[in-house]
Amino acid sequence: MNTSKLQAFATDARRQLMNAVQARLDAALVPNSDAQVDDPRAFDFLQHEIERAGGGEEGRRHVVERYAYRWFNRIIAFRYMDVHGFTGTPVVSPAGLTSMNGLPEVLAAAKRGEYDDSTVFSLRGNDKAKERIEGLLSGSIMADDPQGRAYGLLLQSECRFWNRNLPFMFESVVHESGRVDELLMPADLLAEGSVLRNAVEAMTPEDCGVDDPSGNVEIIGWLYQYYISERKNEVMDGFKKNHKAGADEIPAATQLFTPDWIVRYLVQNTVGRLWMQSHPDSQLYKNWDYYIQPSEDGSTENEDILNIQTPEELTVCDPACGSGHMLTYAFDLLYEIYEEEGYASSDIPRLILKHNLYGMEIDERAASLAAFALTMKARSRSRRFFKKQVEPNIQRIAPISFEEGDVADLNDLYQVDLDFTVWNTYAKADVYGSLIQPPQELVELAASSPESEDGIDTLFDPLLREHAEDVFTQTRYLARKYAAVVANPPYMGAKNMSGELKQFVQDHYEDGKADLMTAFMLRAICFIRRCGFWGMINLPSWLSLSSFEKLRNILLRQQYIASFLDLGRGIFGTDFGSVAFIVQGTLSKGRKGIYRRLYKGTILSEIRSVHAIEKLFLDKKFNVYKIDQEAFNSIPGLPIAYWIPEEQLSLFENAKMLSYFAKPKQGLATADNNRFLRNWYEIDHANFCVSATSMQTALSSGCKWFPTQKGGNFRRWYGNHEFVVNWFNNGFEICNFTNASGKLKSRPQNLDCLFIPGITW
Structure with missing residues (x-):
C-alpha cells in the first residue's frame, strides 16, 4: 500500500473540501439566498449549529470542518465500494475503475439514459431528482454547468439510497444534518484535480484489497489519520503556546493509527487466548503469528479462566476505537472461530456484528468510518449481507444535555425521580467519552427501558424522547462488561488537558490522573469481566514514575500481567518509546508473565522501523524474560522492572536497603x-x-x-x-x-x- 500517495491525497482533500464547503456556506448565508428559500428547515438548523459551536467565525469554521469531513467520508466510502463491486454502477469511479479522465459511471450511464430504477430511483424523492437530471442532460433545464449539476443530483440520490444500508455514513434527509449535507455539497467534483478524481488515483483497486477475499479496510484507517494530520499539527503547536485540549482538540491531538502487527498481538492474546483457554483442542492458534503461549513456569493446575462456551460469548470492546482497526482484525479472528465451530459462512458476519464487536468513540467522523469498515468486512464475506440489515455496534459517545423543565418531563415520561445531574451524565461526553461511568440508577433505567418507542407515551415531545433513547443507548454500552477489551487509548498529559477534563480525570481516576492513557487503563479494568483479558499499547512512563505508583499497585495486586512488550522507539515514528501488554482481570498468584524487550542493550535511544521491531518479536528467543509479578512488590515504588535477574530481585526481599545505612542526596549542580x-x-x-x-x-x-x-x-x-x-x-x-x-x-x-x-x- 502506497501510504505516501494516500497521505498526499488526504491532506490535499481536506484543503479542497474545506474551501468548497466554505464557498457553499458563504453563499447560503447571503440574505435571501436560494438555500434559505428552497429549504428553510435545513437553513435554520445550519444557523443553530453555527451558534452552538460558538457563533461567528469560530462557529462557521466548526461547521466547515464537520461537513467537509462528512463529504470526505462519503467519497472514500463510495470509492472503496466501487472497486469491490458493491455499488453495482460505480458512483465516483469510471467504468474501468482506474481511468483518471473518465466520467463516474453513474453519470456516463445517465447520459446514455440508463438509471437504477429498481433501486436508487425507486426511492421516494429520488424520482423527482431523476426528472431534473434528465432535464439538465437534455438541455431542457438551463444551467451554467449542467453536467456537474446533474452529477451532484446523482450523487445525492445515491447517498439517499445507501442510507438504508449505511445510515452512519449517509445520513437520512429526514434529519436536518442530512439535509445540510446536501446544502453544503462541494461543487466542481468532476473538475481535473478534484477530490473525486484524486480518490480514483490514490485508492487503487490493489490498495483497497480487491485480490483479498476480506478486502483491505486498513486503507480507511490510514486515510483517517492523514486527513486530520494538519489539524493535529495545529493542536500540537497550540500546546507549545500553553493552549489546552477541549472537545474540538482531543480527537486530533490523541489519534494514532496502530501498526497492523501490534493489533494482531493485542487481539490474538485477548480474544484468541480466551478461546484457547476454554477450547484447548482448537488448532487455530497455529496460524496466529503473534500469539504468546502461556508460560508453564510456576503455573497453577486449576487456572482461573473465563469459560467461553460459544463464539457469541466472546464480546470485544474498543473504548476509543478510532477508525476501527482493532475491531476489523477482531472480526477476522472471530470469523475463524465461528468457522471452526461449524457455523454457516453466510450467517457468520451477521452474528459477529450483532453479538461480538463493540466500539466507542467521541469523534463522529471516526465512528462513521469504523462502522463502515466493519460493514465492508461483513459484506466481503457475505454477498447478501446488505439484505440482513445489521448495523455494527459502534457508538459515538455524544454530548446530550437537558434543561430543568426537560428533566421534569423525562421523570414523568419514565415514571422515575432522577435528578438533574443524572439526566445530564453526558452533557460533556465529547470531552470525557467512554471514561464516563454512568450512575447506577441510570443503568437500571436504561436496562428496563424498551429499545423502541413501543409503549412510550406519545404525548411528550418526540425530540425529547429521542434524546432520552440516546442516553439509554450510550448507557448500555458504557455499563456493559466485556470478555475482552483492546485499545490504543488517547495519550495526553494532565498539563495539556482543559480544566474540566483535568478535574474529571482527577475526580474519577485519581490513581491514573497524570495521563489520559492511564485513566483508560483503569477504565479497562472496569469494563472487563472477571478473568477476561484486556490489552493496550501506550507509553512506558507508567512503568516506573512515582506519579503512577498507585496505578502499579492496582495492577500488581489485583490483575495479572500475562505478557508485555517493551517496544522501544519507532512504532509511531519519532516517538519516545511505547509498550504493549496483555492483562487478565484477576490476580493469579504463582503464574509467570512473559516479558520481551524488543531492542538491544538497555537504552531505547535508537529509532527503528515498525518492521524491524516486528522482526525482533518474531525471533522467539530474543530478550525473553519470565517473571512472577509478585517480585515487583518487593521493590520500593513498585516499578515494572522485568529485566532484573532473580538473584538481584531476591536482594530486595532479603537484604537491607541503602536507606538503612545512608540517605542519598543530590550533589552540587552549578548550572554552568x-x-x-x-x-x-x-x-x-x-x-x-x-x-x-x-x-x-x-x-x-x-x-x-x-x-x-x-x-x-x-x-x-x-x-x-x-x-x-x-x-x-x-x-x-x-x-x-x-x-x-x-x-x-x-x-x-x-x-x-x-x-x-x-x-x-
Whole structure:
C-alpha cells in the first residue's frame, strides 16, 4: 500500500473540501439566498449549529470542518465500494475503475439514459431528482454547468439510497444534518484535480484489497489519520503556546493509527487466548503469528479462566476505537472461530456484528468510518449481507444535555425521580467519552427501558424522547462488561488537558490522573469481566514514575500481567518509546508473565522501523524474560522492572536497603560547569583549600577553589580527583547565577552535606 500517495491525497482533500464547503456556506448565508428559500428547515438548523459551536467565525469554521469531513467520508466510502463491486454502477469511479479522465459511471450511464430504477430511483424523492437530471442532460433545464449539476443530483440520490444500508455514513434527509449535507455539497467534483478524481488515483483497486477475499479496510484507517494530520499539527503547536485540549482538540491531538502487527498481538492474546483457554483442542492458534503461549513456569493446575462456551460469548470492546482497526482484525479472528465451530459462512458476519464487536468513540467522523469498515468486512464475506440489515455496534459517545423543565418531563415520561445531574451524565461526553461511568440508577433505567418507542407515551415531545433513547443507548454500552477489551487509548498529559477534563480525570481516576492513557487503563479494568483479558499499547512512563505508583499497585495486586512488550522507539515514528501488554482481570498468584524487550542493550535511544521491531518479536528467543509479578512488590515504588535477574530481585526481599545505612542526596549542580569548574592543575594553589570540614571553615579560609567530585572513567583503587569548584564566599556567585531575564539558573541543594565524609557516584 502506497501510504505516501494516500497521505498526499488526504491532506490535499481536506484543503479542497474545506474551501468548497466554505464557498457553499458563504453563499447560503447571503440574505435571501436560494438555500434559505428552497429549504428553510435545513437553513435554520445550519444557523443553530453555527451558534452552538460558538457563533461567528469560530462557529462557521466548526461547521466547515464537520461537513467537509462528512463529504470526505462519503467519497472514500463510495470509492472503496466501487472497486469491490458493491455499488453495482460505480458512483465516483469510471467504468474501468482506474481511468483518471473518465466520467463516474453513474453519470456516463445517465447520459446514455440508463438509471437504477429498481433501486436508487425507486426511492421516494429520488424520482423527482431523476426528472431534473434528465432535464439538465437534455438541455431542457438551463444551467451554467449542467453536467456537474446533474452529477451532484446523482450523487445525492445515491447517498439517499445507501442510507438504508449505511445510515452512519449517509445520513437520512429526514434529519436536518442530512439535509445540510446536501446544502453544503462541494461543487466542481468532476473538475481535473478534484477530490473525486484524486480518490480514483490514490485508492487503487490493489490498495483497497480487491485480490483479498476480506478486502483491505486498513486503507480507511490510514486515510483517517492523514486527513486530520494538519489539524493535529495545529493542536500540537497550540500546546507549545500553553493552549489546552477541549472537545474540538482531543480527537486530533490523541489519534494514532496502530501498526497492523501490534493489533494482531493485542487481539490474538485477548480474544484468541480466551478461546484457547476454554477450547484447548482448537488448532487455530497455529496460524496466529503473534500469539504468546502461556508460560508453564510456576503455573497453577486449576487456572482461573473465563469459560467461553460459544463464539457469541466472546464480546470485544474498543473504548476509543478510532477508525476501527482493532475491531476489523477482531472480526477476522472471530470469523475463524465461528468457522471452526461449524457455523454457516453466510450467517457468520451477521452474528459477529450483532453479538461480538463493540466500539466507542467521541469523534463522529471516526465512528462513521469504523462502522463502515466493519460493514465492508461483513459484506466481503457475505454477498447478501446488505439484505440482513445489521448495523455494527459502534457508538459515538455524544454530548446530550437537558434543561430543568426537560428533566421534569423525562421523570414523568419514565415514571422515575432522577435528578438533574443524572439526566445530564453526558452533557460533556465529547470531552470525557467512554471514561464516563454512568450512575447506577441510570443503568437500571436504561436496562428496563424498551429499545423502541413501543409503549412510550406519545404525548411528550418526540425530540425529547429521542434524546432520552440516546442516553439509554450510550448507557448500555458504557455499563456493559466485556470478555475482552483492546485499545490504543488517547495519550495526553494532565498539563495539556482543559480544566474540566483535568478535574474529571482527577475526580474519577485519581490513581491514573497524570495521563489520559492511564485513566483508560483503569477504565479497562472496569469494563472487563472477571478473568477476561484486556490489552493496550501506550507509553512506558507508567512503568516506573512515582506519579503512577498507585496505578502499579492496582495492577500488581489485583490483575495479572500475562505478557508485555517493551517496544522501544519507532512504532509511531519519532516517538519516545511505547509498550504493549496483555492483562487478565484477576490476580493469579504463582503464574509467570512473559516479558520481551524488543531492542538491544538497555537504552531505547535508537529509532527503528515498525518492521524491524516486528522482526525482533518474531525471533522467539530474543530478550525473553519470565517473571512472577509478585517480585515487583518487593521493590520500593513498585516499578515494572522485568529485566532484573532473580538473584538481584531476591536482594530486595532479603537484604537491607541503602536507606538503612545512608540517605542519598543530590550533589552540587552549578548550572554552568564551564564557568564554575576547573581542573586542579589550572588554578593558583595558594587560593585552593583542601582542609575545609564545614561551610563555616570553608568561609573562614577565604579561598576560592575547593575539591568537587564528578566521577569519571574506571579506577581500580584511587582516582578521579580532577575537578575544583568556585565556592568563594560559600558559593555566592553560583547561588545567585541568573539567566538573561533575571531568573535563577542554579539551585544548590543539600548544603548541609557539603564538606562531610560520604560516597559519590
